[in-house]
Amino acid sequence: MKKRIETICVQGGYTPKNGEPRQVPIIQSTTFKYDTSADMAKLFDLEAEGYFYTRLQNPTNDMVAAKLAELEGGTSGMLTSSGQAANFFAVFNIANCGDHVISTSTIYGGTFNLFSVTMKKMGIDFTFISPNSTEEEIEAAFRPNTKAVFGETIANPALTMFDIELFAKVAHKHGVPLIVDNTFATPINCRPIEWGADIVTHSTTKYIDGHGTSVGGAIIDSGNFDWMKYADKYPGLTTPDESYHGITYATKFGNKAFITKATSQLMRDFGSIQSPQNAFYVNLGLESLHVRVARHCENGLKVATFLKNDPRISWVTYPGLEGDKNYGLAQKYCPNGTCGVVSFGVKGGRAAAEAFMKELKLVAIETHVADAKSCCLHPASATHRQMSDEELYAAGVSPDLVRLSCGLENADDLIADIDNALTIINK
Numbered sequence: 001m002k003k004r005i006e007t008i009c010v011q012g013g014y015t016p017k018n019g020e021p022r023q024v025p026i027i028q029s030t031t032f033k034y035d036t037s038a039d040m041a042k043l044f045d046l047e048a049e050g051y052f053y054t055r056l057q058n059p060t061n062d063m064v065a066a067k068l069a070e071l072e073g074g075t076s077g078m079l080t081s082s083g084q085a086a087n088f089f090a091v092f093n094i095a096n097c098g099d100h101v102i103s104t105s106t107i108y109g110g111t112f113n114l115f116s117v118t119m120k121k122m123g124i125d126f127t128f129i130s131p132n133s134t135e136e137e138i139e140a141a142f143r144p145n146t147k148a149v150f151g152e153t154i155a156n157p158a159l160t161m162f163d164i165e166l167f168a169k170v171a172h173k174h175g176v177p178l179i180v181d182n183t184f185a186t187p188i189n190c191r192p193i194e195w196g197a198d199i200v201t202h203s204t205t206k207y208i209d210g211h212g213t214s215v216g217g218a219i220i221d222s223g224n225f226d227w228m229k230y231a232d233k234y235p236g237l238t239t240p241d242e243s244y245h246g247i248t249y250a251t252k253f254g255n256k257a258f259i260t261k262a263t264s265q266l267m268r269d270f271g272s273i274q275s276p277q278n279a280f281y282v283n284l285g286l287e288s289l290h291v292r293v294a295r296h297c298e299n300g301l302k303v304a305t306f307l308k309n310d311p312r313i314s315w316v317t318y319p320g321l322e323g324d325k326n327y328g329l330a331q332k333y334c335p336n337g338t339c340g341v342v343s344f345g346v347k348g349g350r351a352a353a354e355a356f357m358k359e360l361k362l363v364a365i366e367t368h369v370a371d372a373k374s375c376c377l378h379p380a381s382a383t384h385r386q387m388s389d390e391e392l393y394a395a396g397v398s399p400d401l402v403r404l405s406c407g408l409e410n411a412d413d414l415i416a417d418i419d420n421a422l423t424i425i426n427k
């Protein structure tokens, strides 16, 4: 039976059998018991499916990952301990020392740092290009050793839209997969796989959890990329893994090869597993995701519209706002709404931004977004403070940018709070 997105949010990933718990059970166990060593050996050889140690896989996590895979329209998924771990695994699963990856420059500050500093130290080179690049400009960034292209559906905090279809087309022309971080749009507003993305990642910490309880991440594989067709490029997937008795992931696991490799190699070795308890919270968030995301977007649009019409504000970026430079792409990829995050500048620049934020009563200053409770941040003095002004502008973050994440409160109360703070700083 075909299930619509709302139904998958509530019931995907887990169907209890007769007499089993209605809610996804928390399997709070590090290990699993077997009758014979031979039974366990089959698991270690990936000859049988099952669990042996929660550092690699846990049933609670897998039920929640299956729901996410269903929501995104993928073949398989995995949870990770954070969004950072998800993006690291997604890239490192196919790019090694000596390889090259293309990414848009307007990506989350933590991901930018992961790519440009830490993964660079591992010998992986990144080229950062504008999300507004033309086909020719994207083409020009390719090298013979390019292994992936990366971008965010709606960039945090620049709020630029990623032209998934265009980037997918160019990536596929060069025989590499497109990885899309879909954190801000969520599968409710955009399903990147439908537009050609091969791998989708999430920081589940944001809208998916939605209540500020659990740091987490996820990776979903579309199952569409033909690794064997580009066997020379992806030896990790297309040649025998000696650490798993000569298994070749792409031939043995087909359209689930990417996640199987990421689990059995990267999770085994790096151990960035989600805790079953947090996976349970992620699932609770997913059960109401479709209801909450709609309200976040409604509040975001109302607040953005207020800011747009207020003379004390110098500029507003909100892709769902008519007239925004990303409005066209937003209508294409997120016709039902974009997100609850609005970026803007307060007249008076950096100092005015900080003064304004201090006067907010309902909206709290936090390094967070996508929570039921509204919050705001000044990235130039917080998440992005290690960047030079030049890097800030390339990341789409001006020194006066205030990132406001509209929660689920009444929009008029949020607007009154903003109006009051603006009045105080303009006295």
Ligand SMILES: *Cc1c(COP(=O)(O)O)cnc(C)c1O
Pocket (backbone or CB within 6 Å): 082, 083, 084, 085, 087, 108, 110, 111, 152, 155, 156, 181, 183, 184, 202, 203, 204, 205, 206, 215, 216, 217
């Ligand atoms: C927050 C965020 C991340 C990092 O996720 P964590 O769960 O904080 O590790 C990655 N990408 C985007 C778009 C984010 O907003």
